[in-house]
Amino acid sequence: MNKLSIVTKGIVKENPTLVLLLGTCPTLATTSSIINGIGMGISATAVLICSNIVISMLKRVIPDKVRIPCYIVVIAGFVTCVQFLIKAYAPALDKALGLFIPLIVVNCIILGRAEMFANKNSVIDSALDGLGMGIGFTCALACMGFIRELLGAGTLFNVHIFGDGFTPMSIFMLAPGGFFVYSILVAGINFISKGKAVKKKEFGCAGCAMAGTCHSENKGVVNNERNSYDHDVRCSGQQLCIGTILRYLPIPWSI
Numbered sequence: 001m002n003k004l005s006i007v008t009k010g011i012v013k014e015n016p017t018l019v020l021l022l023g024t025c026p027t028l029a030t031t032s033s034i035i036n037g038i039g040m041g042i043s044a045t046a047v048l049i050c051s052n053i054v055i056s057m058l059k060r061v062i063p064d065k066v067r068i069p070c071y072i073v074v075i076a077g078f079v080t081c082v083q084f085l086i087k088a089y090a091p092a093l094d095k096a097l098g099l100f101i102p103l104i105v106v107n108c109i110i111l112g113r114a115e116m117f118a119n120k121n122s123v124i125d126s127a128l129d130g131l132g133m134g135i136g137f138t139c140a141l142a143c144m145g146f147i148r149e150l151l152g153a154g155t156l157f158n159v160h161i162f163g164d165g166f167t168p169m170s171i172f173m174l175a176p177g178g179f180f181v182y183s184i185l186v187a188g189i190n191f192i193s194k195g196k197a198v199k200k201k202e203f204g205c206a207g208c209a210m211a212g213t214c215h216s217e218n219k220g221v222v223n224n225e226r227n228s229y230d231h232d233v234r235c236s237g238q239q240l241c242i243g244t245i246l247r248y249l250p251i252p253w254s255i
Helices: 003-008 024-029 034-057 064-089 091-100 102-106 108-118 123-153 175-193 225-238 242-247 249-253
Strands: none
Touching: 003 123, 024 091, 024 102, 024 123, 024 175, 034 064, 034 091, 034 102, 034 108, 034 123, 064 091, 064 102, 064 108, 091 102, 102 108, 108 123, 123 175
16 A cells, blocks of 8 residues: 555545544534534544554554553543643634543544554554544534534634525534534445445454453454454453454444
8 A cells, every 4th residue: 555545545435434434423513613623623633643653653562452541541642732732722712622622532533543553554654544534534524514604604714605684504503404414425425436435344353452351252253344243242241342342433332
């Protein structure tokens, strides 16, 4: 995989928000205006790039069984730095985004890229992967913010676009409008890519942080995505593996 494709795959082909359906909570919560969406996207991108670089540098040092807690410590450090910078230089944005800045720590895009890419690739490739995924995330939030602010308030960047005769459709500023715009954008990406953007991948237990303690009869068996999910529910007496949960965050555990 060349360097350019590592960056570009996160923008459309594997867009974390519109294709992988990761990070849906901040996507819906922070896109009531385009400024908030871009601010959230840039903040997450900075954390994503920095955490990918550090985790890639430390991948041979971090013990395999404690890698997830170590990732969270690294990510939390960068999130704290970003939060302090926003408080200092963009207090209005900090007030608008509120709790969603510290919640970047548990953003499944960042944890997912640390586990699936930075843990296995070089520092430069990991940085480029973080950059591409961050750009894709920011573009998705900007698109949602653009549509919701324009239709829901009749403004863009707090500047009135339409005349006095325009009646804002306030539902676009609420959760139902967010879900509607999100679904339209996901459908648009699927239409453009003709459903080929998401590739089915096979997962086994090899990358699971709990693989050493798993007593499942199916341990190590590589199944298709749905069968593997069913296996994980049974795994170790209903004990869900952290590494495996990360793979299925797009379904019910998206943050």
